[in-house]
Amino acid sequence: MPARRLPDITALEVVVAVGRLGSMGAAARDLGLSQQAVSSRVRGVEHELGVEIFVRSPAGVEPTENGRLVLEWANALVERAAEFVAGVDTLIGNRHATLVVAASMTVAEYLVPGWLTTLTSRTGARISVRPMNSAEVIETVRSGDADLGFVESPGETADLDAALVATDELYVVAAPGHRWSRTGTVSADELASTPLIQREPGSGTRITYEKALSELGLVAADPLIELRSVTAIRSSVLTSNGVTVLSRLSIADDIAAGRLVRINVDGLSMVRPLRAVWTSHITVRGPARELLDVALASAT
Structure with missing residues (x-):
């Protein structure tokens, strides 16, 4: 029996987004696609796999029993693909990349300079630091306009991953x-x-x-x-x-x-936490990972 062909990764990303957000419309808005395009890609994956992944209703979609398994495997595959791309980018661009860092004012003025002194001895990457307030940092990282952010506000960091780097x-x-x-x-x-x-x-x-x-x-x-x-x-x-x-x-x-x-x-x-933030569901790599490690080490 011939091996089953792997569905297109971009199509699987759409399927994962639909499962995460619970509707075709929400996934379309999140991915910047038309709802028709999202629906078409989901149907294509279902046809290619021979598995019904979602049950449709006016209220949205629900994964079938088999669909839950497919979503779990697809999510793992999409994450590995993102790590693969990030790893290759690191290999070919580490010495020529510009690391964009969004940092809240206190962190930018009093902590980042010391971190960068340590970092520049380890990497040849160009680094651009953009001082702004904590709310703006979260929006900048979420929009993809910064590789890494540092915030000084308490509370949730929206839908971003975070790590404590210091207490202030x-x-x-x-x-x-x-x-x-x-x-x-x-x-x-x-x-x-x-x-x-x-x-x-x-x-x-x-x-x-x-x-x-x-x-x-x-x-x-x-x-x-x-x-x-x-x-x-x-x-x-x-x-x-x-x-x-x-x-x-x-x-x-x-x-x-x-x-x-x-x-x-x-x-x-x-007393407040000072935290690093980055896009969720990705592995921080390259100069961003090195800067994060420097910041974390300074807290110990």
């Missing part, structure tokens, strides 16, 4: 002349009601601050000023009577030198 803490700080600096402490209620110099919406720092207050049943006042960079906020606080919340990574030297004063807030915890 936010400090409430003010210049020495601020009235809170005299006592070095303030209540959570007074902090919440005070307009701060803040990052923009979508920033991991702002998300962490607002989440910490919400856990105490408090809502943050509208910002006094919104600025998009850590450096701009730090400079603004140093030269004004304002208060802000910033990563300890960005202000440890200022606190040690007396340029800024850390304000203690009873009951307020602002």
Whole structure:
């Protein structure tokens, strides 16, 4: 008996997407194809295998008993194919590739430079780092415009895979002349009601601050000023009577030198994870894998 021919991998990718999303229409939108094209490819695979994979209904599709097995095998095959392509790309392009990294502001300014110093001694890949806020990092990685991302916000990372690379803490700080600096402490209620110099919406720092207050049943006042960079906020606080919340990574030297004063807030915890994120269902390879390994090693 002749060996059965393997269905086209791109057609199997369509079948896997339909099984994952539960409808032809959803798979079509996800893959950027017409619904007719998706339906045609699914029927083609079913005909080629001689197995009915899905039962159709107005509400969507459900895998048959045999279809569940086919989907399990097809998913494994698609993943192996993606690894094969990524591996070959690594072999032929490792020394000429540009690694695009999307990083939240704190990570981009205070951690990535050290990681890149280590990485450039290992690889000849060109590296492009794009600083942005955590929400923008997630969207950039999800859209495929970055190979690897780093975020500093708590909570889920949408549909991306993630790995913890460090733990950070936010400090409430003010210049020495601020009235809170005299006592070095303030209540959570007074902090919440005070307009701060803040990052923009979508920033991991702002998300962490607002989440910490919400856990105490408090809502943050509208910002006094919104600025998009850590450096701009730090400079603004140093030269004004304002208060802000910033990563300890960005202000440890200022606190040690007396340029800024850390304000203690009873009951307020602002510890947050710093995580690497990448497209789910793929194996990180090449320069992206090397950078991820450097970041993970720095956390140990």
